[in-house]
Amino acid sequence: MPFRPEPPAVSPADERVAVLWCNLGSPDEPTARAVRAYLADFLGDPRVVEIPKLLWSLILHGIILRTRPAKSAAKYASVWTPEGSPLKEWTRKQAVMLTGWLGERGHRVKVVEAMRYANPSIASQLDALKAEGVTRVLVLQAYPQYSATTTASMIDAVNDWSREVRRLPEFRFVNQYHDDPLYIEALAASVEAHWKHHGRPDQLVMSFHGIPARNVQLGDPYQAQCLETGRLLAERLQLPIDRHRVTFQSRFGRAKWLEPYTEPTLRALGAAGTGRVDVMCPGFPADCLETLEEIAMEGRDAFLQSGGKEFHYIPCLNDSHAWITALAGIAERNLLGWPTGAE
Numbered sequence: 001m002p003f004r005p006e007p008p009a010v011s012p013a014d015e016r017v018a019v020l021w022c023n024l025g026s027p028d029e030p031t032a033r034a035v036r037a038y039l040a041d042f043l044g045d046p047r048v049v050e051i052p053k054l055l056w057s058l059i060l061h062g063i064i065l066r067t068r069p070a071k072s073a074a075k076y077a078s079v080w081t082p083e084g085s086p087l088k089e090w091t092r093k094q095a096v097m098l099t100g101w102l103g104e105r106g107h108r109v110k111v112v113e114a115m116r117y118a119n120p121s122i123a124s125q126l127d128a129l130k131a132e133g134v135t136r137v138l139v140l141q142a143y144p145q146y147s148a149t150t151t152a153s154m155i156d157a158v159n160d161w162s163r164e165v166r167r168l169p170e171f172r173f174v175n176q177y178h179d180d181p182l183y184i185e186a187l188a189a190s191v192e193a194h195w196k197h198h199g200r201p202d203q204l205v206m207s208f209h210g211i212p213a214r215n216v217q218l219g220d221p222y223q224a225q226c227l228e229t230g231r232l233l234a235e236r237l238q239l240p241i242d243r244h245r246v247t248f249q250s251r252f253g254r255a256k257w258l259e260p261y262t263e264p265t266l267r268a269l270g271a272a273g274t275g276r277v278d279v280m281c282p283g284f285p286a287d288c289l290e291t292l293e294e295i296a297m298e299g300r301d302a303f304l305q306s307g308g309k310e311f312h313y314i315p316c317l318n319d320s321h322a323w324i325t326a327l328a329g330i331a332e333r334n335l336l337g338w339p340t341g342a343e
C-alpha cells in the first residue's frame with residue numbers, strides 16, 4: 001500500500017504541538033442524500049453495531065438506508081442553523097476558544113476540531129496538521145464517558161490514518177474524564193446558572209445517550225461511568241435522592257438498551273403528577289440533534305402530553321466559560337512534558 005505523500009520535514013525549532021478536538025460528526029446538509037451517506041459510514045462501523053458483518057450489511061443496505069435517511073433528515077432540518085449542524089458549529093467554536101484559553105496560559109498549541117464521521121474528517125485534519133509541522137498530537141474527545149462505540153472508534157480512525165503514514169506524529173489519547181472535578185464543576189455551573197433564573201425543579205433528569213445492554217455485559221464501562229457522573233453531579237448540587245435520576249436516550253432498533261429509557265421516564269413523571277422537570281444531557285458537551293430535537297422537542301411533548309406542568313431543557317456545556325476552562329485544564333494536564341512554550 002502506498003503511503004500518503006510526506007510533507008517536507010520541519011526543523012526541530014519549528015515543530016509544533018496540536019490538540020485534535022474530536023466529536024461524532026453530522027451530515028453535510030439536512031437532506032436524505034447527505035444523511036444516507038453519513039449513516040452508511042456511521043452505522044457501517046463495526047464498533048457501533050456489533051452484528052455479524054454479512055447479516056448487518058443486508059439489514060443496513062436493504063432496509064435502514066432506504067427508510068431512515070428521509071426521517072432523520074427532517075429531524076436534522078428542525079435543528080439546522082444558518083451556520084449548519086449545531087454539533088459541528090459548537091465543536092468548532094470550542095476548538096477556537098480552547099486555542100485562546102491555552103494561549104492565555106502560555107501554551108503555543110494549535111487546536112482543531114475533527115469529526116469521526118463526515119467532515120472535517122480525522123484523516124484530513126491530521127494531514128493538515130502534519131503539513132504545518134505538527135509532530136505531537138493530543139487526541140481529546142467530546143465523549144466524557146468511555147464507550148467502545150464512540151471512544152474506541154475514534155482511536156480506530158486515528159490508527160487507520162496512521163497505517164497510511166510513514167513518519168508518525170507522537171500521539172496521546174484521553175479515554176475518559178467522566179469523574180474529572182473540572183467537568184463536574186462545569187456541569188454544576190450550567191445547572192446552577194439555569195436555576196438562578198428559573199428556580200429549582202421537582203426532578204432533575206440527567207439523560208445520557210444509550211448503548212445496547214449487551215455491550216455492557218461484554219465489558220463496556222460506559223454505564224458505570226454515566227452513573228458515576230450522575231452521582232458526582234447530584235452530590236455537588238446537594239440534590240436529595242428522590243429529586244434526580246439518570247436515564248438513557250436515543251435507543252436504536254429493537255434490542256434491549258440501557259435502562260431506564262428517557263422518554264418513557266418523562267411520560268411516567270408527567271402521569272405521576274410531577275409539576276416541573278428539568279432535563280440535561282451531561283454526556284453531550286455540545287448541543288446536537290439528540291439533545292435539541294429528541295429531548296428539547298420530543299421529550300418536552302412527551303412530558304407535557306402525559307400530564308406534566310412545566311418542562312425545562314438545560315442546554316449542553318457548549319461555549320460556557322466553566323466548560324472551556326475545564327477543557328483547558330484537562331488538555332493542559334495531558335500536554336505536560338511536551339514543548340508547548342509554557343514553563
Ligand SMILES: C=CC1=C(C)c2cc3[nH]c(cc4nc(cc5[nH]c(cc1n2)c(C)c5CCC(=O)O)C(CCC(=O)O)=C4C)c(C)c3C=C
Pocket residue numbers: 024025026027039048049068072085087143147149150209210211212222250252283284287288289290
Ligand atoms: C446503533 C447505533 C448507535 C449507537 C451504539 C450510538 C452510540 C452513541 N452515540 C452517541 C452520540 C451521538 N449520536 C448521535 C446521533 C445518532 N446516533 C445513532 C446511533 C447510535 N449511536 C444514529 C443513527 C444517529 C443519527 C441520527 C439518527 O438517524 O437517529 C449524535 C448527534 C449527531 C448530530 O449530528 O447531531 C450524537 C452526539 C454517543 C455518545 C454514543 C454512545 C455512548
Ligand SMILES: [Fe+2]
Pocket residue numbers: 209250
Ligand atoms: Fe448515537
Ligand SMILES: [Fe+2]
Pocket residue numbers: 250289290294
Ligand atoms: Fe435520536
